Amino acid sequence: MTSIPGCHLACVCLGLMSISIPPSDAAQLTLAENGRTAYRIVVGDDAIEPERTAAKELKTWLEQVTGATFMVNGAGAGPRILVGPSAEARRLAADVDWDALGKEGTVQKTAGRDLVLAGGRPRGTLYAVYSFLEDTVGCRWWNATESDIPKRPTLQVPALDETYVPPFRYRLTWNYENHDKPRLRARQKINSGEQIGPIPEAYGGSETIINDGHGLGKMITAEEYFEDHPEWFRYSRKEGRRVRGEDTHPVHCYTNEALRRETARVVIGLLEEHASRSNVIDVSLADSGSMCECDPCIALRRRESSESGVLVHFVNGIAEEVEAHDPDATLTFLAYWTSNKPPRFVRPRRNVVPRVATMDKRHDRSVRDYKLQRRYIEKWSGISRELFIWDYAVNFHDYLLPHPNLSAFNDTLRFYEEQKVTSIFIQAPHDIVGDFPSLRMYLQTKLMWNPRLDGRAIIEQFMRGFYGAAAPYLLSYVDLLEKAARRDGVLLSCYHRGTYHWFRPDDIDQATLLWDQAANAVRDDEVRDRRVRRARLPMDMVWLNRHRMLKRRAHDRGQAFRGPEDPYRATEQYIRTAQSFGANSSSEGSGFERVIPGLMSRYPRPGRVPRRCQDLHPARWEDIQDNMFELGFEGGWTQNFQHYPKAELARIVDDPSASDGRAARMPGGHRKEAIRYLVGREMTGRWHVYVVGRIEAAEPKEMAFIAGIYHKEDIGEIARIIPAHDPARTKGYETHYLGVHDLLRGAEIWVTPPEDETIEAVCIDRMFLIHDGAEGR
Numbered sequence: 001m002t003s004i005p006g007c008h009l010a011c012v013c014l015g016l017m018s019i020s021i022p023p024s025d026a027a028q029l030t031l032a033e034n035g036r037t038a039y040r041i042v043v044g045d046d047a048i049e050p051e052r053t054a055a056k057e058l059k060t061w062l063e064q065v066t067g068a069t070f071m072v073n074g075a076g077a078g079p080r081i082l083v084g085p086s087a088e089a090r091r092l093a094a095d096v097d098w099d100a101l102g103k104e105g106t107v108q109k110t111a112g113r114d115l116v117l118a119g120g121r122p123r124g125t126l127y128a129v130y131s132f133l134e135d136t137v138g139c140r141w142w143n144a145t146e147s148d149i150p151k152r153p154t155l156q157v158p159a160l161d162e163t164y165v166p167p168f169r170y171r172l173t174w175n176y177e178n179h180d181k182p183r184l185r186a187r188q189k190i191n192s193g194e195q196i197g198p199i200p201e202a203y204g205g206s207e208t209i210i211n212d213g214h215g216l217g218k219m220i221t222a223e224e225y226f227e228d229h230p231e232w233f234r235y236s237r238k239e240g241r242r243v244r245g246e247d248t249h250p251v252h253c254y255t256n257e258a259l260r261r262e263t264a265r266v267v268i269g270l271l272e273e274h275a276s277r278s279n280v281i282d283v284s285l286a287d288s289g290s291m292c293e294c295d296p297c298i299a300l301r302r303r304e305s306s307e308s309g310v311l312v313h314f315v316n317g318i319a320e321e322v323e324a325h326d327p328d329a330t331l332t333f334l335a336y337w338t339s340n341k342p343p344r345f346v347r348p349r350r351n352v353v354p355r356v357a358t359m360d361k362r363h364d365r366s367v368r369d370y371k372l373q374r375r376y377i378e379k380w381s382g383i384s385r386e387l388f389i390w391d392y393a394v395n396f397h398d399y400l401l402p403h404p405n406l407s408a409f410n411d412t413l414r415f416y417e418e419q420k421v422t423s424i425f426i427q428a429p430h431d432i433v434g435d436f437p438s439l440r441m442y443l444q445t446k447l448m449w450n451p452r453l454d455g456r457a458i459i460e461q462f463m464r465g466f467y468g469a470a471a472p473y474l475l476s477y478v479d480l481l482e483k484a485a486r487r488d489g490v491l492l493s494c495y496h497r498g499t500y501h502w503f504r505p506d507d508i509d510q511a512t513l514l515w516d517q518a519a520n521a522v523r524d525d526e527v528r529d530r531r532v533r534r535a536r537l538p539m540d541m542v543w544l545n546r547h548r549m550l551k552r553r554a555h556d557r558g559q560a561f562r563g564p565e566d567p568y569r570a571t572e573q574y575i576r577t578a579q580s581f582g583a584n585s586s587s588e589g590s591g592f593e594r595v596i597p598g599l600m601s602r603y604p605r606p607g608r609v610p611r612r613c614q615d616l617h618p619a620r621w622e623d624i625q626d627n628m629f630e631l632g633f634e635g636g637w638t639q640n641f642q643h644y645p646k647a648e649l650a651r652i653v654d655d656p657s658a659s660d661g662r663a664a665r666m667p668g669g670h671r672k673e674a675i676r677y678l679v680g681r682e683m684t685g686r687w688h689v690y691v692v693g694r695i696e697a698a699e700p701k702e703m704a705f706i707a708g709i710y711h712k713e714d715i716g717e718i719a720r721i722i723p724a725h726d727p728a729r730t731k732g733y734e735t736h737y738l739g740v741h742d743l744l745r746g747a748e749i750w751v752t753p754p755e756d757e758t759i760e761a762v763c764i765d766r767m768f769l770i771h772d773g774a775e776g777r
């Protein structure tokens with residue numbers, strides 16, 4: 001392990017908005033004038049591959065910006081742009097401490113009419129060129145496919161004298177949009193993360209942590225070791241034995257000496273095997289909240305008053321053996337979940353670096369302002385040579401909703417820098433239709449490179465550049481949501497289903513107005529209209545999640561309702577729009593496609609309004625159409641349907657006489673409640689309950705079908721009716737009343753045929769509910 005250079009903000013940091021040029025600065029260079037240039041790009045003979053890439057990139061983008069042709073290494077006596085730390089570049093920038101640049105420190109310096117863009121090896125020069133193109137020339141790479149490259153046939157740049165070494169030597173943010181996009185990641189100065197696609201040597205390669213992630217579980221697998229060495233694995237007091245655990249996430253017994261020796265042997269082998277790539281190896285515990293409960297493990301945990309104490313003893317033991325083989329190697333382990341809290345006595349050895357996983361934090365503010373995690377980090381920092389961080393910026397349960405945490409990164413990253421953090425991984429939502437994914441990636445990557453930058457200025461720069469005239473409204477939207485999430489007592493964390501706890505109805509109305517204004521501002525700008533459309537999807541999802549409650553609330557208060565009139569059509573529209581942008585995932589480990597059936601069954605497919613509801617306000621009754629039914633499900637109170645394949649118990653069929661043209665159809669011969677509607681949170685309340693059905697039978701029937709209400713957990717049977725059928729009196733659908741009931745969440749309204757083979761079919765068009773107290777029953 002080489003020593004870590006600190007942050008050297010030696011000279012003027014140009015900042016982000018520095019493209020304005022002082023009008024009569026004597027030192028300024030004219031790189032192009034009216035589409036012609038006197039400059040040539042010069043790369044030293046000894047340049048390494050990424051430095052040659054840097055020269056090519058510089059040529060490409062300068063030519064796009066100016067329209068001029070920039071020769072690389074052509075002959076001539078004109079002024080030069082020196083790319084890379086050649087002897088000539090070093091001569092021109094003699095005051096730079098080249099040795100302090102490390103692997104990726106950058107130099108941007110004017111010398112007379114020449115310009116030096118160079119840096120440490122392997123990536124410094126490439127990064128210097130990208131910094132120059134962004135900060136001084138004004139190129140913007142918003143994501144892998146969208147960029148703004150200015151047109152400046154006359155390009156003047158001010159005197160430059162900037163040396164910069166980034167504080168974090170591993171930088172990775174997990175976004176969908178830079179996944180397998182090595183060129184974009186190079187521009188973002190992201191230098192690690194083989195999991196999301198390697199960065200080729202030409203773009204500077206990647207920094208690698210061997211066995212990154214829960215490394216110990218990959219080295220000492222249950223499959224390979226449990227049979228011969230059960231004592232290396234977790235002891236469970238409850239079960240009174242050693243437990244093999246999940247194959248992917250085995251939990252070990254860290255006080256076991258033989259396990260430590262074997263792990264050291266494996267670690268040394270892996271370090272040798274990967275010697276050309278890295279000398280940092282992960283020996284983290286499993287992704288599991290459980291731990292070994294053998295007597296020595298428990299005694300040590302008590303003494304250290306943390307699981308991490310047991311772990312540090314274990315890792316230190318390995319590190320001591322490793323040091324004898326490779327004094328420069330570093331072991332890292334996750335201080336995560338059960339081991340987040342630092343130990344009381346033991347200290348990580350010199351060659352051991354904890355990687356603190358800040359899962360327990362408030363996403364709406366800096367880690368500095370959340371005292372529990374702040375104290376852990378400060379303590380870890382105090383007892384360690386340096387720290388790695390695994391940070392979270394994601395709602396794992398739902399990528400599709402707003403997650404207002406953009407402002408928090410700036411100070412969080414500054415805090416990390418102060419705490420000797422040298423490696424940053426930010427786990428972000430891995431999707432393309434969530435909460436400002438491109439902005440999130442743009443902001444995080446810029447701040448990881450330099451946490452001293454002004455995060456707000458980066459957000460504004462992105463908003464103005466990417467969304468144009470919509471930017472002011474979207475900035476207000478971001479501010480509104482962040483304020484909402486920072487209310488007293490509210491916690492924005494890694495796991496939320498819904499936005500109920502922080503996003504209040506008045507906020508939602510206000511946010512919706514801002515989106516309307518944003519859309520209006522770019523309605524004649526096709527590109528930005530589409531960008532705004534994508535960015536609005538999380539807000540659309542808020543409406544789809546909370547439509548009923550918000551509709552009722554607006555009605556009860558006599559306020560305007562700002563949500564979509566028809567939530568079923570709005571859901572279809574949402575899915576179409578999301579798919580048109582390439583929606584890929586909806587939550588951790590779940591593809592977007594998987595949420596579609598659930599989304600399509602939340603609201604009724606529009607149909608004729610029942611006669612009883614015609615005079616009612618739409619907020620006073622609820623339609624439950626066949627698209628919302630569960631069909632042929634497992635369980636229920638009767639199981640005598642063996643003679644019908646499950647798929648035939650109930651099916652949705654076209655039915656012109658049904659209110660929406662479709663109905664659920666069941667053969668009359670079984671008595672399985674093959675249709676039910678489960679009452680969700682938004683449907684709880686006191687309701688008059690109706691079922692609309694018909695049967696296909698030539699003769700009158702004493703029992704047409706059976707319908708009822710049932711609550712498995714709380715109540716049991718609530719209601720049941722058995723209507724008769726008289727074909728002489730009634731043709732087609734009839735409405736049947738199940739009474740007025742308090743419907744709790746989880747109640748089910750069900751229908752079953754009467755187990756009568758002479759009934760061809762029982763068809764259910766819909767159920768509907770009328771709010772108790774509503775007029776017109």
Ligand SMILES: [Zn+2]
Binds near residue numbers: 253254
């Ligand atoms: Zn143990």
